Amino acid sequence: MRKCSRCGSEGPFHKNSNSPDGLHSVCAACVKARKKEYNSRPDVAEKRRLRWLEWSRTEEGKRVRAECRKRYRTNDRNKLHEVEYSRRYMNTEEFIRKKREREKRYRHSEAYKTAQRKRRSRNKEEGKARAAVVKALEDGILVRPDTCSTPSAFCDGPICGHHEDYSNPLCVIWLCRFHHLELHRIKDRKNWRRFPPAHSASQARTCTDQE
Numbered sequence: 001m002r003k004c005s006r007c008g009s010e011g012p013f014h015k016n017s018n019s020p021d022g023l024h025s026v027c028a029a030c031v032k033a034r035k036k037e038y039n040s041r042p043d044v045a046e047k048r049r050l051r052w053l054e055w056s057r058t059e060e061g062k063r064v065r066a067e068c069r070k071r072y073r074t075n076d077r078n079k080l081h082e083v084e085y086s087r088r089y090m091n092t093e094e095f096i097r098k099k100r101e102r103e104k105r106y107r108h109s110e111a112y113k114t115a116q117r118k119r120r121s122r123n124k125e126e127g128k129a130r131a132a133v134v135k136a137l138e139d140g141i142l143v144r145p146d147t148c149s150t151p152s153a154f155c156d157g158p159i160c161g162h163h164e165d166y167s168n169p170l171c172v173i174w175l176c177r178f179h180h181l182e183l184h185r186i187k188d189r190k191n192w193r194r195f196p197p198a199h200s201a202s203q204a205r206t207c208t209d210q211e
Helices: 028-039 042-056 059-073 076-090 093-107 110-122 124-139 177-184 201-210
Strands: 013-015 023-027 160-163 171-175
Touching: 013 028, 023 028, 028 042, 042 059, 059 076, 076 093, 093 110, 110 124, 124 160, 160 177, 171 177
Parallel strands: none
Antiparallel strands: 013 023, 160 171
16 A cells, blocks of 8 residues: 655555656645645745736736636626625725825825816806805804714814805805715715705805705
């Protein structure tokens, strides 16, 4: 009976055409353990990663990866898995932290400043409404609150005034920067009634009539 030259067990053994009896001298369990030990080495893992990156940049690698992604996404079960994973990840502190860091870097970039200058030149009415709010805050007509109109764990950044109608500049909704950006991402602005308006007493009747 053949025995493993490494652990002394009686198999099973892999086939080996170069051996007289057609079997390896080391059992399958020892071969598996040796491969696992070899693949766990950092230098081997780095070589494998670099080799995969080099292959993935070739035309064949791009084609194979595109086909694999297409097959994966045609499965309804995989689609549901991606949706659930994205939903869970977007509620984590890591995602929120990275999102805030990206927004902060973008706000200090030259591309953001250029986009703001173009937007101000197109929307002159918006600029006049913002200037009216700043003047009202200086004169005491409006008072900036210390908290967001929708307090939650996601509140971040300074409190700023949001205009639903620039023709009524003193009717503003006080939101933190996070909720203000989320509001501007909403596509259907006409049916939006999530945040209650906070305004001055002189504009109470006008805002109520508009709602």
